[in-house]
Amino acid sequence: MKILSIESSCDETAAAVVEDGRKVLSSVVASQVEEHRLYGGVVPEIASRRHAESISAVVREALAQAQCNLSDIDAIGVTFAPGLIGALLVGVNFAKGLSLATGKPLVPVHHLRSHIAANYITHTELKPPFLCLVVSGGHSHIVMVEDYTKMRVIGATRDDAAGEAFDKAARTMGMPYPGGIELDRVAEEGNENAYTLPHPTVAGSPYDFSFSGLKTAVINLHHNAEQKGEEICKEDLCASFRKAVVDCLTDNLFKAAADLGVDTIVAAGGVSANRLLRRELERLCKEKGCKLYVPQLSLCGDNGAMVGSQAYYEFLSGNIAESNLNAIATLPIDYL
Numbered sequence: 001m002k003i004l005s006i007e008s009s010c011d012e013t014a015a016a017v018v019e020d021g022r023k024v025l026s027s028v029v030a031s032q033v034e035e036h037r038l039y040g041g042v043v044p045e046i047a048s049r050r051h052a053e054s055i056s057a058v059v060r061e062a063l064a065q066a067q068c069n070l071s072d073i074d075a076i077g078v079t080f081a082p083g084l085i086g087a088l089l090v091g092v093n094f095a096k097g098l099s100l101a102t103g104k105p106l107v108p109v110h111h112l113r114s115h116i117a118a119n120y121i122t123h124t125e126l127k128p129p130f131l132c133l134v135v136s137g138g139h140s141h142i143v144m145v146e147d148y149t150k151m152r153v154i155g156a157t158r159d160d161a162a163g164e165a166f167d168k169a170a171r172t173m174g175m176p177y178p179g180g181i182e183l184d185r186v187a188e189e190g191n192e193n194a195y196t197l198p199h200p201t202v203a204g205s206p207y208d209f210s211f212s213g214l215k216t217a218v219i220n221l222h223h224n225a226e227q228k229g230e231e232i233c234k235e236d237l238c239a240s241f242r243k244a245v246v247d248c249l250t251d252n253l254f255k256a257a258a259d260l261g262v263d264t265i266v267a268a269g270g271v272s273a274n275r276l277l278r279r280e281l282e283r284l285c286k287e288k289g290c291k292l293y294v295p296q297l298s299l300c301g302d303n304g305a306m307v308g309s310q311a312y313y314e315f316l317s318g319n320i321a322e323s324n325l326n327a328i329a330t331l332p333i334d335y336l
């Protein structure tokens, strides 16, 4: 079964053709990041406009690269939630138009579920159940993936997402948006024990995260040093901050894995590209006898292929949208 999939939840316009949820026939991503960088973050209005301008060409290119016509496609998958509402609406309306014009079923896909599905493409043998750390620019979750479309949230952030914390700390240190990537690169050269930073936990909720205090601590440390004219070692501060974030993520993840008796660990989302997070997950999984799956780097960020993968499993479970499908800015991963 071939699915044409569309993603427009944030600042990438993406489309792909994926066969049976696992085989990517094409994947096209048009990134707007250069333009948003001018403003230090995603400007929702600009994002919507650029999606509207690019979507037609991106979908055409995905079909062409897969050597498919619309008549070869069996269903149309689209990210409908969560995300920037104006951005989501562009993809949803385009997909609805295609579905109505061709008579092909329309499959609604939750953005975080699709990040998890990036792993089904990278690891064709991977099947639920597993415990997944979903870490992106907007979300940080520990999710028990019972089945392809059955999820249970075990823990979540109470404030900032991990990616957001990385981006804000990086911005304070003068790095361009999205700073998480650059902070990770600079941290490779630093000493992670150079600065003492808090390790926030959420009282009474051992699997939840809180990153805003950590983010504020690094921002204050930087500003205080600036005011006193003290030298900050950027590499060391990046390394110390990255270590603190990764420790919070892995501590709660492995606490949950032990308590739930799960030994298959999966990572997903933009932050799963983080070098230290990948190394630590590998080390801890080896130590605890768990099997680890992380997405290939090209599928960590937003893309259409992961949407096509999840759409296949949503389709199999009967999750087909009517023509009144709407975009939703906020929706829990276990909505169904």
Ligand code: KG4
Binding pocket: 010, 115, 135, 136, 137, 138, 139, 162, 163, 164, 166, 167, 178, 179, 180, 181, 184, 269, 270, 271, 273, 274, 275, 300, 301, 302
């Ligand atoms: O999943 P994603 O592409 O978009 C959302 O759904 O939010 O995640 C983007 C986030 C950004 O905050 C970006 O800075 C972060 O992922 N990110 C990283 C790395 N690569 C991307 N954060 C830390 N280290 C990285 N290597």
Ligand code: ZN
Binding pocket: 111, 115, 136, 137, 269, 270, 301, 302
């Ligand atoms: Zn994403």
